[in-house]
Amino acid sequence: MALSIFVHLGAALHAELARDPIGGISCDSYRNLDKGFGAMMASFDQDDLSADSFSMFNRLVAPEVLEPFDQGHTGIFSTWVVVWLMTFQRLRQNAPLSRAVAELKLGAVSRHLPDCKRVRDGEISPNTGGYSQARSDLPVEAAARVADHVFSTLVADQPPAWGDRRVFLLDGTTLSLTHHPELLERFPPAENQHGRSHWPVVNLVTAHELTSGLATRPEWGAMYGPEAVSETRLARRMLERLGGPAMIVADRNFGIFSVAHAAVCLGHDVVVRLKDDRFGRMVAEAGEIGPGQWRLTWRPSRWDRAANPDLPEDAVVEGRLIEVTVEHEGGRITLRLFTTDLIAAADEIAALYGLRWRVEGDMKDVKQALQMHRLDGRGVDMVAKEILLGMVAYNLVIRVRRLAARHGGAEPRELSFKRILDLVQAFCEGSGASADPAEIRGRYERLIDAASRCRLPVRRRFRSYPREVIPRTRGFPFRKINSVHKN
Numbered sequence: 001m002a003l004s005i006f007v008h009l010g011a012a013l014h015a016e017l018a019r020d021p022i023g024g025i026s027c028d029s030y031r032n033l034d035k036g037f038g039a040m041m042a043s044f045d046q047d048d049l050s051a052d053s054f055s056m057f058n059r060l061v062a063p064e065v066l067e068p069f070d071q072g073h074t075g076i077f078s079t080w081v082v083v084w085l086m087t088f089q090r091l092r093q094n095a096p097l098s099r100a101v102a103e104l105k106l107g108a109v110s111r112h113l114p115d116c117k118r119v120r121d122g123e124i125s126p127n128t129g130g131y132s133q134a135r136s137d138l139p140v141e142a143a144a145r146v147a148d149h150v151f152s153t154l155v156a157d158q159p160p161a162w163g164d165r166r167v168f169l170l171d172g173t174t175l176s177l178t179h180h181p182e183l184l185e186r187f188p189p190a191e192n193q194h195g196r197s198h199w200p201v202v203n204l205v206t207a208h209e210l211t212s213g214l215a216t217r218p219e220w221g222a223m224y225g226p227e228a229v230s231e232t233r234l235a236r237r238m239l240e241r242l243g244g245p246a247m248i249v250a251d252r253n254f255g256i257f258s259v260a261h262a263a264v265c266l267g268h269d270v271v272v273r274l275k276d277d278r279f280g281r282m283v284a285e286a287g288e289i290g291p292g293q294w295r296l297t298w299r300p301s302r303w304d305r306a307a308n309p310d311l312p313e314d315a316v317v318e319g320r321l322i323e324v325t326v327e328h329e330g331g332r333i334t335l336r337l338f339t340t341d342l343i344a345a346a347d348e349i350a351a352l353y354g355l356r357w358r359v360e361g362d363m364k365d366v367k368q369a370l371q372m373h374r375l376d377g378r379g380v381d382m383v384a385k386e387i388l389l390g391m392v393a394y395n396l397v398i399r400v401r402r403l404a405a406r407h408g409g410a411e412p413r414e415l416s417f418k419r420i421l422d423l424v425q426a427f428c429e430g431s432g433a434s435a436d437p438a439e440i441r442g443r444y445e446r447l448i449d450a451a452s453r454c455r456l457p458v459r460r461r462f463r464s465y466p467r468e469v470i471p472r473t474r475g476f477p478f479r480k481i482n483s484v485h486k487n
Helices: 012-019 028-043 053-060 063-069 079-091 097-106 108-112 129-137 140-155 181-186 231-241 257-265 276-284 302-307 346-353 358-369 380-408 417-431 437-452
Strands: 002-004 166-176 201-209 219-222 246-250 269-273 287-290 293-298 317-328 331-339
Touching: 053 079, 053 108, 053 140, 053 380, 053 417, 063 079, 063 140, 079 097, 079 108, 079 129, 079 140, 079 380, 079 417, 097 108, 097 129, 129 380, 140 380, 166 231, 166 358, 181 380, 201 231, 201 358, 201 380, 219 231, 231 257, 246 346, 257 269, 257 302, 257 317, 269 346, 276 293, 276 317, 276 331, 317 346, 331 346, 358 380, 358 417, 380 417, 380 437, 417 437
Parallel strands: 002 317, 166 246, 246 269
Antiparallel strands: 166 201, 201 219, 269 331, 287 293, 293 317, 317 331
16 A cells, blocks of 8 residues: 655645545545544634733633632732743743843733732832742642643634544653753753763653644653653653543654553553564564454553553553555655554554654744743753743644634644744734724734734655764863963
8 A cells, every 4th residue: 555645844745635646545534634624713703812922811811720829918929920921931932031020010911910009009120039039939730730721721622633533643852951950960961971961851741732733731751860751651641631532643652552551541542653573573463454454452561561560460452553655755664553443444544643743843833933942940840830831832822823724714734833923922012002902903903814824835845954963072271270360
């Protein structure tokens, strides 16, 4: 069976296959995904027009959601205000504390501050000390509650894309942290024959909804050291936060029994790619049901049980093995997949897995557009709050992208996340100075119209960035102590 998968940004994959099906393969699976997209567009209320990130945050997260975390007299910096200001910083690509305090004094949030004497007297300090302390005092649980609340609210409007299930793309990445003793101990840097590297490293796993790109609250842990946590173990913790039964699509790193079993126990289906040697061993235990297909009762090996002693004695996963050859960028590769979906055709399963690459673009948006590739927090709790509220900021931009896609009749992933982020920033800068609804409405319409035009280029091939080794340069000589000038 030959299936051509054109992997490029946006929805170009679907457009190419819809115009020119290759090798007689039906594109019904892609049309089903389009139905999910059309239903998503129809699900938006006509009055749901808040593209201002603060107004959107205010509507999604009412102050009452975070009131239980306010203890005693909080003054200006209530939990709700601090959560918004940290989200605001991430929306401004890691803006400094001084910019957040300026928003507190002059931005949209200034009209929604708690009733306290300094607010009534107009004596809000422009200094950052109070806000810095409030950030440190913010409970991690409050940030987690907001991340879960925003995701669950937004994903509830997302219709199924695969039968009666939403599709989530699972993947992992790493983030670098500040060189600080507490972080070095909790998240040790990488080591090799040349010694220890400088930056602490976090191993992070998240799941993104296929059609919209909405992200769940992620899981993270140490990448290296005695307390290192694997991506597969992090993934198992996260599967219960997907908002109901879903289809999980993941690459070979997650193609192991423990992940599949955890997903099935929570009511999910899976499509995972398998390593070639693992696939060969599983085929030997399976029964052939058609060309390139085998029915399998997957049981854990002794290595699976050694790595996961909590597996039940009767743990099994029922599913199919699929082997399909695909054409990719002028070459041919063989995909070896396992799925618990026993109904869909093999070419539809392969086509669905062909969309897994979309999560790579989502990760790029999180790490590059929002500048989360390296976090500045100097404590374990601060890093947790930056990750959680960074994903809140990401989902707010995703919501604006969905509104713009509806306006322009496009798929959300056809629009540029970074360019829409830039538009949202410019819109919010001007909205804070005006309370006139007519003026804000006019600016909103211009924003959505401009965002709907931020289409990604259609490329028939990936842009290639081959990995290169950076040469080790000569180190600088040490300065002698007696050569240092003294004042």
